[in-house]
Amino acid sequence: xxxxxxxxMGALAIGTLMTFGAAxxxxxxxxxxxxxxxxxxxxGRPPMMEGWGGHQGGPGQHWLxxxxxxxxxxxxxxxxxxxxxGYRRGDVVQAAFIAKASGKSLDKVLSYKTDDTTWQYxxxxxxxxxxxxxxxxxxxFADTVSQQTGTDKGTVQALQQQGYHGRDIMMAAQLAKASSxxxxxxxxxxxxxxxxxxxxxxxxxxxxxxRQDMMAGHHGWGGNDKK
Numbered sequence: 001x002x003x004x005x006x007x008x009m010g011a012l013a014i015g016t017l018m019t020f021g022a023a024x025x026x027x028x029x030x031x032x033x034x035x036x037x038x039x040x041x042x043x044g045r046p047p048m049m050e051g052w053g054g055h056q057g058g059p060g061q062h063w064l065x066x067x068x069x070x071x072x073x074x075x076x077x078x079x080x081x082x083x084x085x086g087y088r089r090g091d092v093v094q095a096a097f098i099a100k101a102s103g104k105s106l107d108k109v110l111s112y113k114t115d116d117t118t119w120q121y122x123x124x125x126x127x128x129x130x131x132x133x134x135x136x137x138x139x140x141f142a143d144t145v146s147q148q149t150g151t152d153k154g155t156v157q158a159l160q161q162q163g164y165h166g167r168d169i170m171m172a173a174q175l176a177k178a179s180s181x182x183x184x185x186x187x188x189x190x191x192x193x194x195x196x197x198x199x200x201x202x203x204x205x206x207x208x209x210x211r212q213d214m215m216a217g218h219h220g221w222g223g224n225d226k227k
Contacts (some may be wrong), residue, residue, distance in 0.1 A: 006191055066091070068145040071095040074106065082110075094119060100134045102126040141166055149173040151183050159187070171196050179203040 069075050074096045082092045087110065095109040098119075102109065104126055123133065146153040151173045159169050166223040168190065169183075175196070176183040181203060189199045196221050200207045 012026045027161070049129050065144045067147050068140055070102055071140050071143065095122070097133060097136055098123060098126050101128045141169075145170055145173050149177045151176065155183060159183075171199075174214060175203060175205060175210070176198055178205045 036138065038176070064072070064074070064076065064079075072093075074092070079089050079092055083089055092106070092110070094104055095113060095222060098104075099106045099109045109122060109126055112125045123129070140155065142153045142156040142160065145151055145156045149170075156169060158175070160166075164187065172183050172186040172190065175181075176186045177188070178200075186199065186203070189202060190196065197207045200210055
């Protein structure tokens, strides 16, 4: 779900690993996640929600960090409860973001979503714009990275504005924490022709131990996390 290139150049570059939630897991899924804002899938998912869809078996999908649970006022038990009521977890997570952006209750937002309506319709009904939804994602991602790695939240937000991918920000933040190096220095070591494992090796960080720690902390990290 996360694109590992150093920067995403274009009109919109969104950090969400939330692909970490869905990125960190999928933070993010992470959680951070990153997506293009040029279209929608799965019946009209908001562009910024691409990758969060309702496929419950997908790797890392719908995992929520403690920071996300707090800010979205939703927990795993809540997701399980809604699942029992027939809601897909991906839909509940998407609705929770829209609820956060709109100030409406989660139940109210979910009531707008039926088999015959799109997520764009839900956003319009809730009075939420794509910019507002993006801001919620970016703020939650920055909070998660800051609290989990000790990186200054303002620094994370600045990197988001510069167009760095959410996963790259999180990987750099984690390696900066492990090596006691500034995050900008670590990001500068990531080139097009090397991997995050190469960066870890250069920093003297044991990749296998680092990867195990990351996987323990963020469900859904898989075999491609070295890129």
